[in-house]
Amino acid sequence: MKMVPISVVFYFLFLAMLFAPSLSRAEGRVRRKQQIMVLDISAQGVDKKLARSLTQTVTATLGQHGDYSVTSQEEMLTMLGFEKEKEILGCEDEVSCLAEITGAMGARYLVKGSVTKVGGRWFLGLVRIDVMQARVVSRFREAVGDIGLLDDLAVKAANAVMGVGTASGGKGILMVKTEPAGAQVRVDGRDVGVAPVVVKDLFTGLHMVEASKGVLKRSRGVEVRAGQVARAFLELVAGKLRTVTVFSEPPEAKVTWDGKEVGATPVVVREVPSGSHRLEVSLAGYLKHNMRVDVTGDQELNVRLLPAMRDVWISTRPKGAKILVSEKLVGEAPVSLSLEADSKYLIKASAPGYKLLEKRVFIKPAEPGTRPQQIKFDLELFPVDVELAVNPANSLVIIGQGKSRLEHSGSGTVRLLPGRHKVLARLDGYKTVEKEVDVPLGRSSRIEFSLEPSPALLEYEADLASKRWQAWGG
Numbered sequence: 001m002k003m004v005p006i007s008v009v010f011y012f013l014f015l016a017m018l019f020a021p022s023l024s025r026a027e028g029r030v031r032r033k034q035q036i037m038v039l040d041i042s043a044q045g046v047d048k049k050l051a052r053s054l055t056q057t058v059t060a061t062l063g064q065h066g067d068y069s070v071t072s073q074e075e076m077l078t079m080l081g082f083e084k085e086k087e088i089l090g091c092e093d094e095v096s097c098l099a100e101i102t103g104a105m106g107a108r109y110l111v112k113g114s115v116t117k118v119g120g121r122w123f124l125g126l127v128r129i130d131v132m133q134a135r136v137v138s139r140f141r142e143a144v145g146d147i148g149l150l151d152d153l154a155v156k157a158a159n160a161v162m163g164v165g166t167a168s169g170g171k172g173i174l175m176v177k178t179e180p181a182g183a184q185v186r187v188d189g190r191d192v193g194v195a196p197v198v199v200k201d202l203f204t205g206l207h208m209v210e211a212s213k214g215v216l217k218r219s220r221g222v223e224v225r226a227g228q229v230a231r232a233f234l235e236l237v238a239g240k241l242r243t244v245t246v247f248s249e250p251p252e253a254k255v256t257w258d259g260k261e262v263g264a265t266p267v268v269v270r271e272v273p274s275g276s277h278r279l280e281v282s283l284a285g286y287l288k289h290n291m292r293v294d295v296t297g298d299q300e301l302n303v304r305l306l307p308a309m310r311d312v313w314i315s316t317r318p319k320g321a322k323i324l325v326s327e328k329l330v331g332e333a334p335v336s337l338s339l340e341a342d343s344k345y346l347i348k349a350s351a352p353g354y355k356l357l358e359k360r361v362f363i364k365p366a367e368p369g370t371r372p373q374q375i376k377f378d379l380e381l382f383p384v385d386v387e388l389a390v391n392p393a394n395s396l397v398i399i400g401q402g403k404s405r406l407e408h409s410g411s412g413t414v415r416l417l418p419g420r421h422k423v424l425a426r427l428d429g430y431k432t433v434e435k436e437v438d439v440p441l442g443r444s445s446r447i448e449f450s451l452e453p454s455p456a457l458l459e460y461e462a463d464l465a466s467k468r469w470q471a472w473g474g
Helices: 006-027 048-062 073-080 082-089 095-104 147-161 455-471
Strands: 034-038 042-044 068-072 109-118 121-130 135-144 171-179 184-187 190-194 197-203 205-213 216-224 229-235 242-249 254-257 260-264 267-272 275-282 289-295 299-304 309-317 322-325 328-332 335-340 343-350 357-363 373-378 384-391 396-399 406-409 412-416 419-426 433-439 445-450
Touching: 034 048, 034 073, 042 048, 048 068, 048 109, 048 147, 048 242, 048 299, 068 073, 109 135, 109 147, 121 147, 135 147, 135 205, 147 205, 147 216, 147 242, 147 267, 171 184, 171 205, 171 216, 184 197, 190 197, 205 229, 216 229, 216 267, 242 254, 242 275, 242 289, 254 267, 260 267, 275 299, 289 299, 309 343, 322 335, 328 335, 335 343, 357 373, 406 412, 419 445, 433 445
Parallel strands: 034 068, 034 109, 042 109, 171 229, 242 299, 309 373, 384 445
Antiparallel strands: 109 121, 121 135, 171 197, 184 190, 184 205, 205 216, 242 267, 254 260, 254 275, 275 289, 309 335, 322 328, 322 343, 343 357, 384 412, 396 406, 396 419, 419 433
């Protein structure tokens, strides 16, 4: 026998002593429920996700028994701390080792099991261990030929190890009919005859019914009650009906199959004909996931849902522009906000002296923890009116150089971008004037030039005046 480390035993005894007084006081007032610990069902030759789904079914079924309080392995490890996990799981299949640990936590029963595939059949085994006596008090092991029956089989197994569906629960009758008639019928893996057939003396509880006739097959779980007749009608279909198991991350998402709601993930969709089908997976706070599924055999689908909202970072150059999303002001850039993913938005950026810019932006769905989607605006300056006042009036004004060079003859109005500009004014016979001017943002301005005659022009004009004077007889 594998021994439990003494540190673990003392750890659990300490917990038991710590909580014993309060439990004793409460016992006088309220009858304390017996506790059941449920270990994860082990997977042997099957997908671990399937085993996890069956563990959840077993735990939920046991929880429906009102006289018991059920704790899963995950909850147990959370209470103990994961430092103890290896020591606990190290017990493997040794009953006394498991009983010693769970007993120290105050549990009366321990339930553990396994699921195995052999050939074309799935076997599910479950045992219930009396922790106080360190012995197995009940066992269940049964097989089905259709993976779609495993979930029902898990319900049956959980009830069976608790004594529901045994001789103590009474017996009932099952009548099975098929369309077409004459199908070979098996109940819980046992041949019972050709449909229509009556099966007597069945223990109460869930039973697995399988019918086949040539290539036509059908299976389902049927509940039998004490002293009553349960009726099962199976409409056989050509070819093997398939089973589709749907998982999602996160779980507990609503699943709709071909327009019909079938449950929450993880969920098993049974009796699915081969061919094309529609799947929709939805969960509050996440985008709906729609897809076409081509079913050719039993299969598993893993759906990763994406958040319905996406963080967005909007920036502008220069900073401080007002940001409007769908015509609603959300702040001044840079601004951070959340928008609906997988949607389009009209986003605008405006600032005094700049052109209004707008973009139609698609908000991309993303995994949780993804960096915000970046949206950037490079604002463009808006031209303003600049009045040119030059003397002489026929002077040539040159603004800028290269491709941005602008020439204007005489006074008038031009449109310039705000900022610093180099401006030159010239006229033959006058001194050229050059200066830098600042065009203000968002408002008009005025640039004045007054050219002075050049010395040569002054000399020429003086000489010309002298000659005129002489011509007049001066």
